[in-house]
Amino acid sequence: MMKVKRGPWGRGSWGEAAAVLDPSKPKLTTSAMIASIASEGQRTSAAPFGEALVKVARERPDILGLTADLGKYTDLHVFGAAFPDRYYQMGMAEQNLMLAAAGLAHEGFTPFVTTYAVFAARRTYDFISQGIVEEGLNVKICCALPGLTTGYGPSHQATEDLAIFRGMPDLTIVDPCDALDIEQATQAIAAHHGPVYMRLLRGKVPLVLDEYDYRFELGKAKLLRDGAEILVISTGLMTMRALEAAQRLEADRVGVAVLHVPTIKPLDEATILREAGRTGRMVVVAENHSVIGGLGEAVAGVLLRGGVAPPRFRQVALPDAFLDAGALPTLHDRYGISAEAMAGSLRSCLQ
Template sequence: MNTATQKKPRLTTSAMIASIADEGQRVKAAPFGKALVEYAATRPEVVGMTADLAKYTDLHLFAQAYPERFFQMGMAEQLLMGAAGGMAKTGLVPFATTYAVFGTRRAYDFIHQVIAEENLNVKICCALPGLTTGYGPSHQATEDLAMMRAIPGLTVVDPCDALDIEQAVPQIAEHAGPVYMRLLRGNVPLVLDEYDYRFELGKAKLLRDGADVLVISSGLLTMRALEAARQLAGDKVGVAVLHCPTIKPLDAATILAEARRPGRLVVVAENHSAVGGLGEAVASLLLQEGVTPARFRMLALPDTFLDAGALPTLHDRYGISTAKVAESLKAWLA
């Protein structure tokens, strides 16, 4: 056959949805989609909805398993949230998926007024949270936690890895009321199984202890904090990592207990703007409770519109790569 006329292999992914896993890192494919399919097998009230992004939120697996319970709303995020609220009023449990920027920025008023004000049982699961795409500010949801934290009665979840997502799905489904969960899709890193971890909605978990630094983290930054802690152990620096997958409501008791231990630098690390996320939530909690760590720092994305580019380059540039996290912790200890 003339090679000039041969068809090129069809691409199945794009740079926009590239995995955040490092080369050679253990991953699990589509943990959200698989967990939802499994959970919904005995729960006919669960329905799946999306705004033209089933494949890119792993909801296509639900659509294949339960086509009669899948609703494609087109590129209309306000309609997606409004319809999800209406379905919830009939007793259904909608899982509504899209990208985090579209779900929060474009549909904020519908989440606020249609879903949250009436405490409807809608589960909003949004991909590409924080700096997990190189496509620039139009697709980088760096302020989603700040927006969702401000909505009364909305539970906010920021899972770290595939295990976190798998275990979170049935718990957010059974939680009475609206939930916003950041979603990692595709080939998702598998990290927390090494730490005897189990997700519990509303609970923070101490993954490792250390005498020098306490890192309070969520999402991708928990993975980075664990990697940095292993690196710094070689320099005789003890780094504790407290994973807080539930951003709202915070597990105040666990955070305060760990922050009260004397002599440690306390760092809040998150894949989100320094404005309005986990860092400010923890800082407010410590201040209100009169807890004064030896030192307190926030490791977060800057309050600016971020660049477009390759994710490894951007993670280095904005300080959330493993190397940069370790470098920051060492500098703050000096």
């Protein structure tokens, strides 16, 4: 039987079509397209982005929703159902999508644009840069399937989107961790004037940060838990993984601090330098992104420029490679971003 390693180029829900097929292994029962990262029995919230945007839009008639044939798969369909006269389905034309949003922003509207992160980063970069960001327009680009949150393979896995967008001047970049983070971040970017790129977790999104007295603030990092041996600086879903790994290491009497960095740009350098500068702790940066060009290299630059030298510095990130297609639990283990894999990485860092 042929082994399928690369995902299809289409964007529909193809079920098992993109799963890695190997007759010597048990059949995978998880669809490659399922983007939920929730563990069995974990608390979740349905469509937090769509629900939060509806709440904001009730008080803000300037807010519009635009998508490129992906309303259902970015949770923008929730907004469309509530405000059909403010919802625009642009079809499979991402470049037109961005320029249409730019035109609407010029007229005083606040467009929330959704697509997949790979399409925004790869297909529309120049249109975002020249048509939206250089003009300082109030467009919010909110993209599903960031990093390794789909099993469709390189055609759909946005493993380099942060590296692509971090170099764009004047663009705010947000990478929320869970449903609470997405809800609060959506409210915050709606209140912020200027272009924003936000990574989205969609569907039934885990809910974890409500246990940590957390409140999203644009441009601010938050220390969720303290620990004497390791400081994990994390963003996006890897903050969730870091918290899970820290709990596992408690049994080994290893103290793991977790500093959540939901805003990649502008980076909260002062908090990072303060926490990384505490004596004796090694620093591990964890992100659902390539090891190249993301939060890890951004933090390394901050530490170097700030004259802070932790005893050791490590990264937990995706490899600089085109990743396989398959079921997400398998891929997260394979590429080291599951809770179990991350706990193992942290243990090995201490040896």
